[in-house]
Amino acid sequence: MKFPGQRKHKHFFPVESRDPRLSELLPENKPLSGHICGIDQVLVDIEAHVDDSFLARHGLSRGHSMLLAADKAEGIYRELLARELIVSEFAGGTIGNTLHNYSVLADDRSVLFGVMSENIRVGSSPYRYLCTSSSRVDLNYLQPVAGSIGQCITLISPDGERSFAINKGMMDHLEPAHLDQAQIQTASALVLTAYLMRCEEHEPMRQSALQAAEWAREAGVPVVLTMGTRFIVEDRKDWWQQFIRDHVTLVAMNEDEALALTGIADPLLACERVLEWADLVLCTAGAAGLYLAGYVDDEHKRETSRLLLPGAIPEFNRYEYSRPMRQADCATPLKIYTHISPYMGGPERIKNTNGAGDAALAALLHDMAANDHHRHNVPGSVKHRARHLTYSSLSQVSKYANRVSFEVLVQHSPRLSRGLPEREDSLEEAYWAR
Numbered sequence: 001m002k003f004p005g006q007r008k009h010k011h012f013f014p015v016e017s018r019d020p021r022l023s024e025l026l027p028e029n030k031p032l033s034g035h036i037c038g039i040d041q042v043l044v045d046i047e048a049h050v051d052d053s054f055l056a057r058h059g060l061s062r063g064h065s066m067l068l069a070a071d072k073a074e075g076i077y078r079e080l081l082a083r084e085l086i087v088s089e090f091a092g093g094t095i096g097n098t099l100h101n102y103s104v105l106a107d108d109r110s111v112l113f114g115v116m117s118e119n120i121r122v123g124s125s126p127y128r129y130l131c132t133s134s135s136r137v138d139l140n141y142l143q144p145v146a147g148s149i150g151q152c153i154t155l156i157s158p159d160g161e162r163s164f165a166i167n168k169g170m171m172d173h174l175e176p177a178h179l180d181q182a183q184i185q186t187a188s189a190l191v192l193t194a195y196l197m198r199c200e201e202h203e204p205m206r207q208s209a210l211q212a213a214e215w216a217r218e219a220g221v222p223v224v225l226t227m228g229t230r231f232i233v234e235d236r237k238d239w240w241q242q243f244i245r246d247h248v249t250l251v252a253m254n255e256d257e258a259l260a261l262t263g264i265a266d267p268l269l270a271c272e273r274v275l276e277w278a279d280l281v282l283c284t285a286g287a288a289g290l291y292l293a294g295y296v297d298d299e300h301k302r303e304t305s306r307l308l309l310p311g312a313i314p315e316f317n318r319y320e321y322s323r324p325m326r327q328a329d330c331a332t333p334l335k336i337y338t339h340i341s342p343y344m345g346g347p348e349r350i351k352n353t354n355g356a357g358d359a360a361l362a363a364l365l366h367d368m369a370a371n372d373h374h375r376h377n378v379p380g381s382v383k384h385r386a387r388h389l390t391y392s393s394l395s396q397v398s399k400y401a402n403r404v405s406f407e408v409l410v411q412h413s414p415r416l417s418r419g420l421p422e423r424e425d426s427l428e429e430a431y432w433a434r
């Protein structure tokens with residue numbers, strides 16, 4: 001496990017080769033390593049640039065992720081192929097992307113539950129999926145199916161808006177019998193997406209997700225939910241609120257999904273509302289950066305040394321140097337918030353916004369897993385006097401998440417091709433010290 005590191009310093013990501021204290025504590029001299037688990041609809045992103053008349057002609061709605069009948073999706077695919085509009089075919093899926101990015105950042109294992117075609121032809125979509133996933137993502141638990149994985153035709157409009165047309169294949173056929181209870185119950189987090197709930201009645205994906213969430217809850221493993229797209233949330237707002245109350249520790253969303261879930265347009269106030277149902281909230285807000293919100297026990301709160309920020313909750317960042325906790329672990333819970341603007345003001349040229357939010361979540365998951373890793377290996381550390389959800393403060397995690405989103409914005413694919421540089425030469429102390 002690479003540690004997120006001391007990011008106040010110029011060298012943003014020092015990597016501890018080995019904590020010398022561990023050598024004394026562990027007879028076999030080998031730190032115990034953890035992992036995170038996720039469930040996804042295994043699919044590839046097939047990317048093409050089109051104008052809006054293409055979307056209109058095929059009856060596709062801009063910015064939406066739509067499930068299409070197989071013959072309709074195949075018709076679109078054939079047209080894109082004939083007009084040579086397809087630019088790439090990479091492994092996708094919101095949770096697949098998150099696990100891949102987590103594994104690249106942490107240099108550690110993640111476990112993906114989903115389906116995979118049992119017969120694979122070179123060059124086919126399942127082949128592309130396997131070729132473009134990190135070798136640190138454990139694919140050994142995938143359920144073999146006699147059919148295709150999903151295809152997500154990612155149509156990019158001239159203004160950068162993305163519309164997803166999905167040919168689902170057998171992506172929702174994951175059976176609960178193909179989950180591994182021990183892997184889930186020993187994980188540092190279980191990551192789910194709202195997309196899993198839009199399978200058809202007869203398909204087992206919903207039941208698999210609920211089973212996994214139940215096992216995670218029993219074992220005290222944090223359950224993480226990404227909201228997918230606002231279209232899934234807005235029709236069933238009350239249902240999602242109850243689902244979060246019953247199952248979820250951390251909600252990850254963008255500001256549109258936050259509005260759909262809470263009815264509140266201000267991301268900070270939306271985070272405050274979601275804290276009534278969950279323990280930790282990540283809300284990305286495009287060019288406005290991102291917000292993180294959580295709880296800390298009054299006894300463990302730490303005051304910021306940064307400027308206190310105005311907003312719908314005045315001076316909301318006062319305790320952003322605190323490490324978040326579950327509300328139930330606090331004797332006197334206090335809500336804490338932080339905000340950060342895009343790293344370096346955002347890239348000069350955004351190549352693709354696909355997966356920028358998932359990337360921020362991967363960084364947060366890395367920090368959560370590092371906390372677990374440290375707790376298991378150095379249980380007597382002062383860091384673990386109270387039960388915290390992250391290794392770093394809310395403020396530090398937000399910097400890290402923001403930095404990782406930036407990396408995805410300047411590349412073509414939603415999946416990181418390499419980890420972050422260990423030394424950030426561009427990053428002067430003055431920038432973060434502000």
Ligand SMILES: Nc1ncnc2c1ncn2[C@@H]1O[C@H](COP(=O)(O)OP(=O)(O)O)[C@@H](O)[C@H]1O
Pocket residue numbers: 253254255284285286287288289290341342343345346347350353354355356357358360402405406409
């Ligand atoms: N136009 C932009 N300019 C600068 N940074 C951006 C821009 N769009 C996104 N980002 C960065 O990427 C992060 C995630 O983006 P966002 O679009 O909110 O996520 P999602 O992909 O889930 O919709 C933001 O928090 C921000 O750091």
Ligand SMILES: Nc1nc2c(ncn2[C@@H]2O[C@H](COP(=O)(O)O)[C@@H](O)[C@H]2O)c(=O)[nH]1
Pocket residue numbers: 040041042043044045065092093094095097152164166193195228353354355356357358414
């Ligand atoms: N599991 C699913 N993933 C989906 C679906 N529709 C789109 N996507 C994936 O989302 C990412 C982009 O994420 P974003 O946070 O930038 O919007 C992309 O790679 C798609 O593969 C779906 O129905 N299920």
